[in-house]
Amino acid sequence: MNVEDYFKIDNIGEEQKEELKNASADNDAGAGETPADEGGQGEVVIDDSAVNETQDPEESVANEGNGSEVNSFSEFGRAFAEENIFTNLTEDDLNGIKDPQSFIAAMDKEVRSRFTKAQRMVYDAMNAGADPSEAGQMARNIELIDSIDDATIEDESAKGEDWRRNLLNVYYSKLGLSEERARVLIERSFNEGHDIEDAKEARDSLKTAFQKDYDDMIVSHEKRKQEEEQKQKAFFTEAARRVHDTSNMFGINLSEDTRRNVFNFAFKSEQDPKTGEFDTPLSKYAN
Secondary structure, rough: OOOOHHHHHHHHHHHHHHHHHHHHHHHOOOOOOOOOOOOOOOOOOOOOOHHHHOOOOOEEEOOOOOOOEEOOOHHHHOOOOOOOOOOOOOOOHHHHHHHHHHHHHHHHHHHHOOHHHHHHHHHHHHHHHOOHEEEEEEEHHHHHHOOHHHHHHOOOOOHHHHHHHHHHHHHHHHOOHHHHHHHHHHHHHHHHOOOHHHHHHHHHHHHHHHHHHHHHHHHHHHHHHHHHHHHHHHHHHHHHHOOOOOOOOOOOOOOOOHHHHHHHHHHHOOEOOOOOOOOOOOOHOOO
């Protein structure tokens, strides 16, 4: 459902028109772009070459001054904060950076802090595996309805009347009523003089309904994601059992050492330097 289709841009005030255009432009940018922060720093481009050139993350670097161990990822986090790349992280966030996963989590939090509400919704939906176009439409619907305040609804001018009619039209459409039935109810509301109250109730109901649609979508995709992870776990468990129990393959006797080597190779966990996630050579066959 595209709420913007119900609102005639030419019939609303210049202020609301600009808000809608800005909201649409911001959301069309998608979650893949990092918006400028309030300080005007703009998009942050991070050179990860330094990270890729560091030693094994499981190892630590000895501090020559006092002999204590200094975690390289912790140092990068502090350096990013000093260079105003991390501008919205707390001291606890920085202290929590100890490995690739926590560093990526800090990066994620910094990126999300620079998004608008609608962009965060799209970003979170994409992380849950949802279609970004569908999530973007839901985000725009919520943002548009959120932008309609009481003053706009109470406006007695022709523009205010258009807002009330459009709100009621969206509401009745969301309920599944036909256009003719919606038109009759809207006219009755205006003729009986309770169109302002009805429009406010419609707005509040739409806020709740659209937010629920979004939340249900996230829950659905996260559940699907969990089911896929469980399938992968079951696959690896069964594969490991077969490797361990198979002593003869294609007529060839496999010694215990050979089976151990096959097991270690197939199930050796390796970390992706870009995502920080761990994977094995068998992962691509898990689905």
